[in-house]
Amino acid sequence: MFTKKRLVATATALAMMIPLAACSSGGLGSGGGSSAAPSIKRSADPAVLKAARDFKGTFTYWTGLTFPDAGNKIEEQRIEQWGKNLGIAVQVVAVNQNDTSQRVAAALQSGAMPDALTIGYDLAKVMAGNKQLAPVDDVFKSVGTDHGGWFDPIKKATTDKSWGGDVYGVPLGFFGNVLFRRTDLLKAAGYTNPPTTWQQFTDQATKVTSAPKVYGAGLSLGNVLDGNEMTAIMQSFGGRVANNSGTTCTLDTPQVKKFLTWVTNLYKNKVIPPDSVTWNGASDNNAYLAGGAGFIVNTGSVYLSMLTQDPQLLEDTAYSALPAGPIMTVNPVDIRYRVIPTSTKSNAKILAKDLFRVLSADDYNKQYMAEATYGPVLKSQASYPIFEKTAYAALLTIAKSGGTAPAYPDVANIAFSDYQNSFSTPHMIQRVVTDGLSIDAAAAEAQANCQKIYNKYNK
Secondary structure, eight states: OOOHHHHHHHHHHHHTTSOGGGSOOOOOOSSSOOSSOOOOOOOOOHHHHHHHHHOOSEEEEEEEEOSSHHHHHHHHHHHHHHHHHHTOEEEEEEEETTTHHHHHHHHHHHTOOOSEEEEEHHHHHHHHHTTOBOOOHHHHHHHHHHTTOBOHHHHHHHHOGGGOSSOOOEEEEEEOOEEEEEHHHHHHTTOOSOOSBHHHHHHHHHHHOBTTTBEEEOOOOSSSTTTTHHHHHHHHTTOOSBOTTSOSBOOSSHHHHHHHHHHHHHHHTTSSOGGGGGOOTTHHHHHHHTTOEEEEEESSHHHHHHHHHOHHHHHTEEEEOOOBOSSOOOOBOEEEEEEOBTTSOHHHHHHHHHHHHHTTOHHHHHHHTTTSOOBOOBGGGGGOGGGGSHHHHHHHHHHHHOOBOTTTTSOOSHHHHHHHHTTHHHHHHHHHHTTOOOHHHHHHHHHHHHHHHHHTTOO
16 A cells, blocks of 8 residues: 555655756665765776867767666766866766657757767667667677676677677666565465466456555556567567568467457556556656555666665565566566767767776776666676675576577567567557557557568668
8 A cells, every 4th residue: 555655755766757967966875886986097098098189079978867866876977087087078968768769869860969878779779770870899899808708698689690790889787677576465365476477467466456556567558668568578478579580560460469458458457557558667666666566577776766765665575587478488688788879970989989998897887786777797797796686686697597588589670679669569558448449450550550660671
């Protein structure tokens, strides 16, 4: 139920959504980081020093906003200190990661791209395919060498031939999916073990629902990154976005319709919150912190919030892997990359690569990852204290085992990434639960819209 303490926690979580420019530097969170920022050794590379001397204007970096805010401040301070050491002006702009695609599209159209930025796997794949990103093979290799190598699944996804033969991003972390569950509610309902299938999840989530106080399934159906988790669940039901050659969409199928029936029934039965179709990236976090959700899928930010805001909720929370569907288990790894647009001038490209090396340092990342929500990508990061904590240990396991490769069982091509960037699966669901289309009509419409996307890349 919504206790006073948990409403305060929600208010705190909402406050985290304020842009960085409006936040005080404050103290750091409690994920294990230290308030003393690690020092940065100025680059001794003559090419970097010359690029800094010749650089004119302000070096702009778009970071990917994460929660809690302490991680954002650590990253911002690190970039600013790097610029100060080199004697260049730096501007750090925090971008909500659910808005990055729109911000990039507008910047490309207006010719106002930053010198470097953080983006997700799908957007990176689309931009690389459109020749909008500069290759970074050299810094990818050197960062890996300096830190014991990249975890194999991260390296494989980043160097896959579908990128076109070059490396276009330096991984900084990944979003992995961990199922959070309210053990107090579930125990009262007679459940002590985590759900291992989506049918078990349905049974348990339905049993603990007491709308409008508690909705069992805090799943996002909105046009946000969390909403794209629906694609993975659809695939676990045997649904596919496209065929094995990655050219023809396959959404108008019995498997996709079975998934649609499952998820829309959860919504119609008020097991999924009615406003989930308009949720933003923090909504599921806030619902859980307020005591209003029995289950959510999260990458770790809620764990860090509970650590300081609600120790009782932390005690009443357990973690497990995503359930299996009728056909398979799909738990995608969404890698976040630091990238350089092709529009960036030559001196700034040299500087950006130096910044990527600085942002890969272990003394920095040990602090940053203790306050951010990312899984590890470099083998040296496996020893960080944060990955000994319950929720984050699951992310380390995913990094080592690989979870599910991007897009799998679909083909990880540009068309699939474009499909995801368009939030096509949650939109298909919305057409049923919000607009009243039948399952058949929604699947047929999604099939047609999907094929328009794939046709752009089949020429």
